[in-house]
Amino acid sequence: DIQMTQSPSTLSASVGDRVTITCRASQTINKWLAWYQQKPGKAPKFLIYQASRLETGVPSRFSGSGSGTEFTLTITSLQPDDFATYYCQQYESSFRTFGQGTKVEI
């Protein structure tokens, strides 16, 4: 299986900050990576697909980049609604796998 490793596990930030989360794959996954946002008690929300394409309705302060084995999720000018846990997920392999999550906290 393809292992996905996110860093950091927890990130402390303030409103207005620029935040970057890294996701590394144990083998190449080309561009087949998605990002999700999860708030307590809620299902994950689909944010980004194919590493860099923003889902309709997701604010433009979110962006994704990378290919192969290293990827980043960037949030420019962090908003109060952005404090949540973020997961990356690969779909290169039919055995889908997630990163362990990054909690963005105040």
Added chain:
Amino acid sequence: QVQLQESGPGLVKPSETLSLTCNVSGDSVTSDGSYWTWIRQPPGEGLEWIGYIFYNRKTDYNPSLQSRVTISADASSNQFSLRLSSVTPADTAIYYCARDEVRHQLGFDNWGQGTLVTVSS
């Protein structure tokens, strides 16, 4: 607008079989554009992919659960289901159904709200 809704018992005894159903609206379980998927999340932990069913009844499962998992679909009711046998307390989790959009290679673009299943005697 695609919507998914899980249903099933919230409490299952150890060694018994967990059974959940996902009702789909706004898309069809007979569509060749999506894998109909189950994902779980133990309390306070991360997300674990369980497996999927495709329109042609092809299934694929997480190897760590493969011996205990069955995913099936019912076209007449536009639902798909999860059965997990011989459960233990380690199977306590929120179980989500989700659409894995493969025609346009998106990922899990639609999720149910999730249902908590507790394994306890």
